[in-house]
Amino acid sequence: xxxxxxxxxxxxxxxGESSSLxxxxxxxxxxxxxxxxQDPGKGPEFLFTLYSAxxxxxxxxxxxxxxxxxxxxxxxxxxxxxxxxxxxAVQMNSGGYQKVTFGTGTKLQVIP
Amino acid sequence: xxxxxxxxxxxxKTRGQQVTxxxxxxxxxxxxxxxxxxxxxxxxxxxxxxxxxxxGRGNFPPRFSGLxxxxxxxxxxxxxxxxxxxxxxxxxxxxxYQETQYFGPGTRLLVL
Numbered sequence: 001x002x003x004x005x006x007x008x009x010x011x012x013x014x015x016g017e018s019s020s021l022x023x024x025x026x027x028x029x030x031x032x033x034x035x036x037x038q039d040p041g042k043g044p045e046f047l048f049t050l051y052s053a054x055x056x057x058x059x060x061x062x063x064x065x066x067x068x069x070x071x072x073x074x075x076x077x078x079x080x081x082x083x084x085x086x087x088x089a090v091q092m093n094s095g096g097y098q099k100v101t102f103g104t105g106t107k108l109q110v111i112p
Numbered sequence: 113x114x115x116x117x118x119x120x121x122x123x124x125k126t127r128g129q130q131v132t133x134x135x136x137x138x139x140x141x142x143x144x145x146x147x148x149x150x151x152x153x154x155x156x157x158x159x160x161x162x163x164x165x166x167x168g169r170g171n172f173p174p175r176f177s178g179l180x181x182x183x184x185x186x187x188x189x190x191x192x193x194x195x196x197x198x199x200x201x202x203x204x205x206x207x208x209y210q211e212t213q214y215f216g217p218g219t220r221l222l223v224l
Binding site: 004031032034036041042044045049089091097100101102104 | 116145147152153154155156157160162167200202211212213214215216217220
């Protein structure tokens, strides 16, 4: 069964304290892995798409990496405005369409 | 470029009623997906529409139905509402041959 697991469920960091969020997956036929940021009560905001093992992408203080079984979202010197829930999702072929499965997210709180 | 928009932003219904949620896809995006997100959970895939036809469906009962119009906008209809249908309903759009999808702000549905 296709599965996406994110850890930790919640993370509290001091401003400037770097850390990593993990997304492990077991799917067949991965087409892409996505990271989104979601603020309370709002829709997910797209961050990155990764397609193959070894790929890396960066945006400001965020860097996403991908291996064959997991992805990491590295946050360097976070600021309070980085506080949000970070969602990981994987896309795979399923019965003629591209199925997307989300993890339950990591809730990040950055304290000044 | 106009992003994904959804209406209404909030809705309160009673058990047994029917509801229609609306979504306008991002300009140039012809594939639309709907998701249900319960509090503290990741989005769960409901179904996907392409060329006005449903071409993928998650584990949701038939009382969840949808439409896509020639301008690629979409509706999600839910009949016989249950208390567990209370959630944030998200619409996402993408171009057919691209993996990355972009989300709207969501509609918060409360069923009493």
